[in-house]
Amino acid sequence: MPSSTRRARERAGIRDRIIEAALHVLESEGAGALTVRRIATDVEYTAPVVYQHFAGKDALVAELVVHGYALLMADAARIAAGEPDVDRRLLRVAAGYVRFASEHPHLYEVMNGTTIAASNRRDAAQPTIDLLTELLAAWSAEHGVTPPGDNEACEIIWGVLHGLASLGYHDTVGNERAQRLAEQALATILRGWQATAR
Amino acid sequence: MPSSTRRARERAGIRDRIIEAALHVLESEGAGALTVRRIATDVEYTAPVVYQHFAGKDALVAELVVHGYALLMADAARIAAGEPDVDRRLLRVAAGYVRFASEHPHLYEVMNGTTIAASNRRDAAQPTIDLLTELLAAWSAEHGVTPPGDNEACEIIWGVLHGLASLGYHDTVGNERAQRLAEQALATILRGWQATAR
């Protein structure tokens, strides 16, 4: 019965369109406009169909968060691939992280919000963390310096990037300034680790 | 007519009780439980009286944010006053900042949420920023090192503290670990600035 597979394909298609529509509303109008009825209207359905594809609004938002981290990861990977120099690579990824937050402020907000559970966020963020770990290992090998282990160095950098991205994405300081501050902060930390090794 | 002043006093009293009740609900049960009706019930009134003292829920939340920054400031000032050594003082304030976030997670969340406008947050946070600037100036004088000016050093530290506090307060990493990471990050940055000066 080939029709059942087609039905499944159609179902998945609607699911994807819901996610797409939700992402578009979130990015263009913010979390306040992201209502179930609005999303349903945008995909030309009524509200209850959303619940046939997602357990509830929170589950849908969780998927947006996963999508957001995938975008962030792709951004970071692209930037990293385009810069051969180990030091500059880290700095550019740092600036890219902050830029991502200010280019997708509403998405970044839910990515770090409390609607999503901490463990889910960790899972979604893991690839990005792994990339950061790699970049850090390469830097470490290049300079013969070993920064604090047990993931501490990586978590420090993650924290710094997130902190300065936060300052940037809700206009506490400007966008470009936050990017520069992130680069400076990271450069200073790397220099600090080098100074420790001496 | 002394009664009118008493009336004003009573009005202010109710206002304060509303703020107190709201703060208690927020801290003990989180932002999800913070509804206008709930607050009104807790002060033994009905919902509309809240609107006689605040333009809306957002205005009330804004006051909670101000209150939160005052608490944070008091905490930081107390810690700073208790530590004569310039370097240790900065590290202890850093750890204190992160601890504050994990001891008041829901309050810290709204303090950095999007319900409050960026300019209002800046105003509320200004005293804490000023304290940070002072601590940094003292450190700078002690070591004969001038970190980046134009408030950049201060904003970097602020960002770092906020970032690691965020990692800590929603359990991305544990509480004590986030405190240690903040101390390490700050120590490394200070070392980095010293290394630059040499």
Next chain:
DNA sequence: GTCCATTTCTAACGTTGTTAGATTTTCTAA
């Protein structure tokens, strides 16, 4: 062409922030 399963919609429930209007309380003044 009939029946069954799936999909979709209509209608509703409870809760939210918020406002209008009635009601009660409190103060002032004769």
Next chain:
DNA sequence: TTAGAAAATCTAACAACGTTAGAAATGGAC
């Protein structure tokens, strides 16, 4: 002390939210 003004408070309602139950429509299988 009491009549009337002013303030405070409550009741009732509105629109919008997330969510669910049950009716209506749709589409494939014999």
